[in-house]
Amino acid sequence: MYMQIIKNKEQADAAWLDQSKKLDPLKDGISSVELLRVSGTDLDIANAARVSYGRVSEAVSERDVKLINFLMEHNHSSPFEHNQLSFRIKAPIFVTRQWMRHRMNSYNEISYRYVKVGTEFYIPQTWRFQDQDNKQSSFGAFTDETITAEYKRSLEQSYAHYNKMLEAGVCREQARAILPVATYTEFIYTCNLRSLMNFLQLRLGHGAQSEIREFAKSLLQLAFPHFPIALEAWRKKYFTTQEWEGQLHDWTDKEWEDQLKEWTDQLG
Numbered sequence: 694m695y696m697q698i699i700k701n702k703e704q705a706d707a708a709w710l711d712q713s714k715k716l717d718p719l720k721d722g723i724s725s726v727e728l729l730r731v732s733g734t735d736l737d738i739a740n741a742a743r744v745s746y747g748r749v750s751e752a753v754s755e756r757d758v759k760l761i762n763f764l765m766e767h768n769h770s771s772p773f774e775h776n777q778l779s780f781r782i783k784a785p786i787f788v789t790r791q792w793m794r795h796r797m798n799s800y801n802e803i804s805y806r807y808v809k810v811g812t813e814f815y816i817p818q819t820w821r822f823q824d825q826d827n828k829q830s831s832f833g834a835f836t837d838e839t840i841t842a843e844y845k846r847s848l849e850q851s852y853a854h855y856n857k858m859l860e861a862g863v864c865r866e867q868a869r870a871i872l873p874v875a876t877y878t879e880f881i882y883t884c885n886l887r888s889l890m891n892f893l894q895l896r897l898g899h900g901a902q903s904e905i906r907e908f909a910k911s912l913l914q915l916a917f918p919h920f921p922i923a924l925e926a927w928r929k930k931y932f933t934t935q936e937w938e939g940q941l942h943d944w945t946d947k948e949w950e951d952q953l954k955e956w957t958d959q960l961g
């Protein structure tokens with residue numbers, strides 16, 4: 694196996710310190726995915742399964758790798774739940790609406806009843822065409838200075854009206870209703886690995902909107918070094934089977950391997 698396996702908590706902690714914890718998925722200098730905390734490693738997944746036999750592994754062995762792959766293959770999912778990942782996310786409201794449909798997680802979000810909305814809005818770098826076959830989908834990328842200028846003007850107008858309403862004494866909870874779903878919001882997202890994998894499976898797929906896919910990639914990148922065996926087993930199960938082929942992430946196997954290598958190399 695070419696990748697380094699994190700065998701115990703000390704190595705996981707060291708890996709954690711080594712790697713970049715905060716990513717900007719939409720590359721606009723505003724969006725962010727920050728890994729706040731992780732508990733558990735691949736070893737805990739193996740040990741959660743081994744408790745059935747009253748056994749404990751002290752370090753990840755090749756048998757544990759096989760065990761984790763077996764669990765994944767046979768949908769024996771509960772051993773993947775004894776860990777926790779907490780992320781701080783900054784995302785446009787329309788991405789957050791999609792995100793929070795994932796119920797098997799914990800969330801806390803900034804309240805624009807308490808605080809005034811800042812001047813942070815998502816401005817796409819390129820526009821996409823509406824897909825006529827799949828009504829939820831889009832394709833391509835193009836730029837149009839007129840559209841971008843009008844989009845920005847509309848954001849500015851909304852924000853100016855928002856400010857005017859506040860100045861006129863309207864409460865924040867009502868004034869915010871005038872703002873667009875491109876407005877940035879911030880929240881804490883806490884999940885276990887099972888739920889994260891469900892999120893990734895759905896939100897890395899081609900059916901998912903490109904913006905949330907970028908967030909999903911960042912989650913995967915930050916989580917991967919902590920659970921390299923489980924996430925590789927998950928990837929093998931869902932990314933290469935016929936059922937999912939062509940629907941999921943557009944990385945080829947080679948690109949995925951290069952990506953894994955890059956992430957695991959960060960561990961030193």
Ligand SMILES: Cc1cc2nc3c(=O)[nH]c(=O)nc-3n(C[C@H](O)[C@H](O)[C@H](O)COP(=O)(O)OP(=O)(O)OC[C@H]3O[C@@H](n4cnc5c(N)ncnc54)[C@H](O)[C@@H]3O)c2cc1C
Nearest residue numbers: 794795796797798829888891892895896898899900901902
């Ligand atoms: C590409 C895409 C398009 C979508 N389009 C739409 C749309 O047009 N409209 C819309 O409303 N939603 C849409 N969704 C949201 C989707 O229907 C799910 O609500 C969302 O993806 C969360 O998935 P989930 O239920 O698996 O996740 P979670 O809520 O985190 O649940 C995880 C798992 O727990 C179990 N579970 C959770 N709650 C229940 C329950 N009440 N009963 C039984 N089992 C449960 C299920 O096994 C579920 O897979 C879309 C999602 C995707 C990925």
